[in-house]
Amino acid sequence: MKILVAVKRVIDYNVQVRVKEDGTGVVTENVKMSTNPPDDNAIEEAVKIKESGKAKEIVAITVGEDKAQETVRKALAVGADRGIHIKVDGTIEPLAVSKILQKIVDKEKPDLIFMGKQAIDDDCNQTGQMLAALLNWPQATFASKIEVKDKSLEVTREVDEGLETIEVNIPAIVTCDLRLNEPRYASLPNIMKAKKKPIEQINGSELGIDIKPRIEQIKVEEPPKRKAGIKVASVAELVQKLKNEAKVI
Amino acid sequence: MSREVMEYDVVIVGGGPSGLATAIKLKQLNKDINVCVLEKASEIGAHILSGNVFETRALDELIPNWKELNSPIKTKVTNEKFLFLGKKKYLSWPTWLLPKVQQNHKNYIISLANLCRWLAEQAEALGVEIFPGFPASEVLHNENGSVKGIATQDMGLDKEGNKKDSFEPGMELHAKVTVFAEGCRGHLGKQLIKKFNLDEGKDPQQYGIGFKEIWEINENKHEEGLVMHTAGWPLDNKTYGGSFIYHAENKQIYLGYVIGLDYKNPYLSPFDEFQRFKTHPAIKKIIEGGKRISYGARALIEGGLQSLPKMFMPGALLVGCDAGTLNMPKIKGSHTAMKSGIIAAETIFEHLRDKKDLSIYEDKFKNSWLYEELHAARNVKPSFNWGLILAIIFTGIDQILFKGKLPFTLRHKHSDHETLKPANEMPKIEYPKPDNVITFDKTSSVYLTGTNHAENQPVHLHLKNPELPIKYTLDKYDEPAQRYCPVGVYEIQLENNLPKFIINSQNCIHCKTCDIKEPSQNITWVTPEGGGGPKYGNM
Numbered sequence: 001m002k003i004l005v006a007v008k009r010v011i012d013y014n015v016q017v018r019v020k021e022d023g024t025g026v027v028t029e030n031v032k033m034s035t036n037p038p039d040d041n042a043i044e045e046a047v048k049i050k051e052s053g054k055a056k057e058i059v060a061i062t063v064g065e066d067k068a069q070e071t072v073r074k075a076l077a078v079g080a081d082r083g084i085h086i087k088v089d090g091t092i093e094p095l096a097v098s099k100i101l102q103k104i105v106d107k108e109k110p111d112l113i114f115m116g117k118q119a120i121d122d123d124c125n126q127t128g129q130m131l132a133a134l135l136n137w138p139q140a141t142f143a144s145k146i147e148v149k150d151k152s153l154e155v156t157r158e159v160d161e162g163l164e165t166i167e168v169n170i171p172a173i174v175t176c177d178l179r180l181n182e183p184r185y186a187s188l189p190n191i192m193k194a195k196k197k198p199i200e201q202i203n204g205s206e207l208g209i210d211i212k213p214r215i216e217q218i219k220v221e222e223p224p225k226r227k228a229g230i231k232v233a234s235v236a237e238l239v240q241k242l243k244n245e246a247k248v249i
Numbered sequence: 250m251s252r253e254v255m256e257y258d259v260v261i262v263g264g265g266p267s268g269l270a271t272a273i274k275l276k277q278l279n280k281d282i283n284v285c286v287l288e289k290a291s292e293i294g295a296h297i298l299s300g301n302v303f304e305t306r307a308l309d310e311l312i313p314n315w316k317e318l319n320s321p322i323k324t325k326v327t328n329e330k331f332l333f334l335g336k337k338k339y340l341s342w343p344t345w346l347l348p349k350v351q352q353n354h355k356n357y358i359i360s361l362a363n364l365c366r367w368l369a370e371q372a373e374a375l376g377v378e379i380f381p382g383f384p385a386s387e388v389l390h391n392e393n394g395s396v397k398g399i400a401t402q403d404m405g406l407d408k409e410g411n412k413k414d415s416f417e418p419g420m421e422l423h424a425k426v427t428v429f430a431e432g433c434r435g436h437l438g439k440q441l442i443k444k445f446n447l448d449e450g451k452d453p454q455q456y457g458i459g460f461k462e463i464w465e466i467n468e469n470k471h472e473e474g475l476v477m478h479t480a481g482w483p484l485d486n487k488t489y490g491g492s493f494i495y496h497a498e499n500k501q502i503y504l505g506y507v508i509g510l511d512y513k514n515p516y517l518s519p520f521d522e523f524q525r526f527k528t529h530p531a532i533k534k535i536i537e538g539g540k541r542i543s544y545g546a547r548a549l550i551e552g553g554l555q556s557l558p559k560m561f562m563p564g565a566l567l568v569g570c571d572a573g574t575l576n577m578p579k580i581k582g583s584h585t586a587m588k589s590g591i592i593a594a595e596t597i598f599e600h601l602r603d604k605k606d607l608s609i610y611e612d613k614f615k616n617s618w619l620y621e622e623l624h625a626a627r628n629v630k631p632s633f634n635w636g637l638i639l640a641i642i643f644t645g646i647d648q649i650l651f652k653g654k655l656p657f658t659l660r661h662k663h664s665d666h667e668t669l670k671p672a673n674e675m676p677k678i679e680y681p682k683p684d685n686v687i688t689f690d691k692t693s694s695v696y697l698t699g700t701n702h703a704e705n706q707p708v709h710l711h712l713k714n715p716e717l718p719i720k721y722t723l724d725k726y727d728e729p730a731q732r733y734c735p736v737g738v739y740e741i742q743l744e745n746n747l748p749k750f751i752i753n754s755q756n757c758i759h760c761k762t763c764d765i766k767e768p769s770q771n772i773t774w775v776t777p778e779g780g781g782g783p784k785y786g787n788m
Contacts, residue, residue, distance in 0.1 A: 012291070014701040014784050018542060021465070030363065030786035032295055032699065185404040185417040185779075188380060189253060 001055040001170075003046040004110035006101060007039040007075055009068040010121040023219045035071045038116030040183040042176040045146055046114050047079035047184075054148045057081050059108060063097050065089050069199060077186035077194035084108075088204035088211065096211035098130035103207050105135060110171070112153075117142050117175040128175035138168040144179040252400060253420040257285045259597055260398055260424035262385040262437060264288035265297055266361065266583045267569025268430030269368040270311055270590030271597075276375035277311075278598040284377045285422060286369075287401065289384035289759075291780040293369040294362035296759055298461055298547040298788040299583060300493050300505060301361040302326060302353050302476055306618070307587035312371060321363040324498050326353045327474030332531060334482040339531045348648030350579045350626065353476050358495045358503070360787035361583055384776035388437050389421060395563030398423040399437065402776050407705045426597045426607070427565045430590065433550045434761035436774055438571035447558035447567070452661035454573060455552035455630060456765045457490070460523040460735060461505040461788060466539035471500050478580075479532075480637065483525045488512050489551075489633045492526055493580070494535065504536065507580075509551060509633070510665040510733075510766050514675040518732035519762075520546075521680035524688040533687055541689070544697040545788050546735035548761045549582065550575045551630050554623040555661055560589070560614065561596075561607040568593045576622055578629040578648060588619040625653025631661055669768050672727040691737035695756050698736065699784030702755040702777050709777035710738065710754050710763065717771045718750035726768055733766050758783045 011017055012032040019026055049055045060075035061084040062068045072083035086100050105113065118125035132139035140146075144163070145156035157164045158177045168174075186194070204211060232238045242249045259275060261268045264286050272284050290296035303322060308315055315322065329352065331342040344352060369379055385399035398421060405416035429438045433456065442448050475496040484490045489509030496502050506523035527533060550556075550573040557574070560567045568574075568589045575582030596610040614620055628647050633640040647655055683690045702709070712718070722728050723741060728750070730739035736758050740751040757774075759782045764774040 012699070012784055014699045015786075016697055016699060030360070032292060032784040032786070034291075182413065182415045184415045187253075187417050188255065188383060188401065188420055191380065192378070 001049075001112065002057045002059065002108070002110045003049065003055050003112045003114060004059050004061060004105065004108060005039075005042050005046050005075065005080065006097075006113065006115035006127070007043065007060055007062050007071045008036040008116070008119050009033050009062065009064055009071045010036045010119055013037055013120055019220050019222050023221055025217075025220055033067070033070070035074055036116050036119045036121075038118070038176050038178055039071070041178060041180045042114035042116055042174075043075045043078055043080060044181045044183040045176060046112075048181065049146075049148055050079065052148075055112075059084060059110065061086070061101070061104060063088055063092060063100055063204070072199055073194055074186065076197045076199075077191045078184055080197075082197055083199035085199050085201050086204050086207070087201060091213050092211060093213050093215060094124045094126035095130055095214060096209070097127050098134055099209045099211065100204065100207060101127070101131050102134045103209060112170060113173045115173075115175055117177055128173050132173045135173070137171050137173055139173045139175070140166055140168045141175045142177045143174050144177045146174060146180070252418055255420065255422050257422060257424045258282045258601065259284045259426050259428060260422045261286045261428040261430055262399060263430035263432060263435070263571070264290075264293045264369060264379060264381065265365060265430060265432050265569065265586065266368065267571070267574075267586035267590040268428065269365060269372055270307065270587035271428050271430065271568055271594045272372045272377040273311060273368065273375060274591045274594030275597060276372070276377055278594060279602075280376060282598070282601065285424075286372065286377060286379045287383045287385050287399070287422070288379065288381040289776060289779060290381055290782060291784060292366075292381045293379065294366040295381075295784050296782055297362040297365050298459070298545040298785055299361035300461070300495060300503060300580070301359050301583060302495060302581065303357045303359045303361070303364070304355070304579075304581055304584040305357065307584040307591060311587060311591055318371070320367050322357045322359050324358040324474055326356050326358060326476050328472065328476070329353055330475070330477040332477065332479045334479050334529055334531065336482050337530060339479070339529070348578065348644065349652075350576070350648060351478075358474065358476065358497045360497070362785050362788045364583075382779040384779050385422075385437060386419065386776040388440060389423070391564070393563070396427050396441070396565035398427055402779055404778050406707055408707060410707050413705070425601060428568055428593055428597070429565060429571045430568045431571045433548050433570040433573075434764055434774075435571040436764070436776060438567055439764075441562060441565065441567070442558050445559075445562040447560075447562065448556075449559075451558055452552065452555040453664040454550065454556040455661050456510040456665050457507045457549050457551045458510055458519050458546060458733070458735065458760065458762050459505060459507040459549050460520065460546045461503060461544070462541050463543035463787070464502050464504055464536050464539045464541050465500050466502055466536055468500060470535055470539075471502070472496050473498060482529060483522050484508065486636045486638065488517070489630075490522070492532075494532070501542075502535065507549065510548070510762065511663065511668045513668050513670045514678065515669050515672045515726040515729040516675060516678045516732070518678070518680060520691060520694075520732070520735050524683060525680060527687050528681070536687060541697070543786060543788060544689075544694040545758060545783060545785055546760045546762075547758075548765055551577050552661055553577055553630055554627040555631070555658060557623070559611065561610040563607070566593045566596065566607060566610055574619065574623065576626050578626045578644065579622075585619055585622065588617065589614070592617055592619070628653070628655060628659045631659035634662075665765055666768050666770055669726055669729060671725050691735070695736040695758070698758050700736070700756060700758050700782055702757065702781035704755065706778050708752055708754045709775050710752050710757065711773040711775055713771050713773065714769075717769060719748055722768065722771070723748060723750075730763055730767065730772070733762050735760055735762065739763070
């Protein structure tokens, strides 16, 4: 079995994101970037499945500028076998990423595709679903547990009501939740070995796909600042304020 | 359990200016020497914090064509100011009356973090292997006691030290020579100085704590290339410190404050002094209408030549501020750190090629401009024991008339942890409340550092005696850790009306102040899991 894992380079989750003064986006200059956290869970799960003997090869793929390769390199350091980097500059939307992945799937013919449930930068939560539609494959989103059966997967999903367990036939797409596993650390020797693993570079423009953005971004701004709270002396005062000032009761 | 071992010719602990200069110079001297740099931050530069007005002297020697290599050294110093602050007023001191070491017209305003990122690229292009996210947590010794290398931190332990699923054991890196370049108060450097008595016959080391904020300010108040320093208010005559304001590119200013850690009043809060400083009319008018975008703090070395330990030992060298090469009157340590790295690399090169003893490091150091510079600078900091006014007069005589060549050396008499007076002998200090426009609290500040440590891991701030903070330090000194920590790691909380000492270690920004200032030396900073700590951008 072959698993394709899609990873994305995003602003590190510890960094306080700052909106550009002119409202055209957020500041990425001099900002620490990392792999999108649930993508780490996707890689970890693929590696676990390979370690259990149920998969033969893990291919990590990313779409983005030159530096996005770092995320593939990190995936290689924790157990992916080889990498693919689709070089694209500028904004790239989930639909475009799905189309690119579809092309690569046609070529690579994986049995499973894993990725994070959504990216922490744009929070779209679309790529997995769109890819499933394009490929006409079954999908299991928000996976917090994956069991590999003979020709199917049993996937526990994190849904609003609680947990939902479904079975999907292979080939399938799974988008991973943070609860799925605890990603391992890359060890020094593995980081060194990863430097020697191959990353195939493909220029996005050579795939013959229309990857133009479909969404026009009008403005990016910070959420309004929360007003400072006040202390009330009694329950009566609280009720009075909720009624007359906040007008919520 | 036996750990995996990797062998190198040279292992360098720390990817700051001194470590990277060592690595680059080694590869330039002989590209076949295999060199590995370990860095505890998640990426090179993420733990670097510095003013910084950069003197290019060492870089000119190391990479003479740096101007052609798209280096982040761009903003030339174009104007200088020095202000003595009173409570509301100030006196502008003509810069021609400043000692030559404090004149900056040939220097550049830079982000040292960005310079380190660029140096790392240069080093990698030469074949240096750099591993960010791997703290060296332990020194390894040969049977004869000489340094054999280091071990990296175990990853994936829980709070109690049990292995989690993600456990990844540390590994041993053995080297013919190990170079310690951890910066001020390196936790391995500290152990080595003790083990090999490297500070024998030297004065106790002196430290300061430096704060830095980056502000984006209004265009009409920004003067790219302007360097401004202040002394005086809010500190009293007896406390050593001052501020810097550097107008960098992109409408940003680097605004900071340094306070000597030899302060005496346990009620003094360096963080609040810095915040209060910004409310001075001369400062407030610059940042008003602007926005604070970064915050951080780091301890720095102030001891100079008198406190500089021996920098070599069997199998290992200290470089940069792991030893203490900062030039205090110049308020610069980057060029001196890099120079010490260059000299260390030359030493190692001859050691490996001709089997010369590592002690030639000391001879090379003494014959270098680095020594000359530190020698001329040596009397400035200790003279501040006499208070600001006398020290300024003395510094004028020493630095302007005698150019640092007075025939005597003033001594540092105390370690910084010995200088606190009992709380009941000192006045309490009331600091104004933050307005969240110009001044801020620690909570909102720590947020800007991007610091984090994986939640369930052993606390990396060790107490030798866990009872001491409450049973002794709280009574006698009102537990100054609450105040000297720049991010509020230490708190006293009441639990059932009894005080309890809390360590919020996940907020730590690796400044090392607690390790230095704790009056009983009860707190020891050790390395947390790799990749933890601040995520500084262009600090």
